[in-house]
Amino acid sequence: xxxxxxxxxxxxxxxxxxxxxxxxxxxxxxxxxxxxxxxxxxxxxxxxxxxxxxxxxxxxxxxxxxxxxxxxxxxxxxxxxxxxxxxxxxxxxxxxxxxxxxxxxxxxxxxxxxx
Numbered sequence: 513x514x515x516x517x518x519x520x521x522x523x524x525x526x527x528x529x530x531x532x533x534x535x536x537x538x539x540x541x542x543x544x545x546x547x548x549x550x551x552x553x554x555x556x557x558x559x560x561x562x563x564x565x566x567x568x569x570x571x572x573x574x575x576x577x578x579x580x581x582x583x584x585x586x587x588x589x590x591x592x593x594x595x596x597x598x599x600x601x602x603x604x605x606x607x608x609x610x611x612x613x614x615x616x617x618x619x620x621x622x623x624x625x626x627x
Contacts, residue, residue, distance in 0.1 A: 527551070
């Protein structure tokens, strides 16, 4: 089952608000928003909520291209979720390959206070 962001959250809902809620519901995030990878507050929201995030390798795909990539990646994404403890961020490549980008260990380090 696929849930659209706009069916559950306002379009302008901050990522730091909806990411934890999506994770609480046990859902997987599929996005083309590369900013999730670089914004410290969003990375902390992913880490603290045990989010399972997949980011398409480019934000410039057409809808048809995204659909083709996601269909070819779906089985790999399912195996990835089963084989990797959240939180994690993985990339979906144009070939449908799925690659770990930010591991659980790397994300959890963001939650530790710095000395």
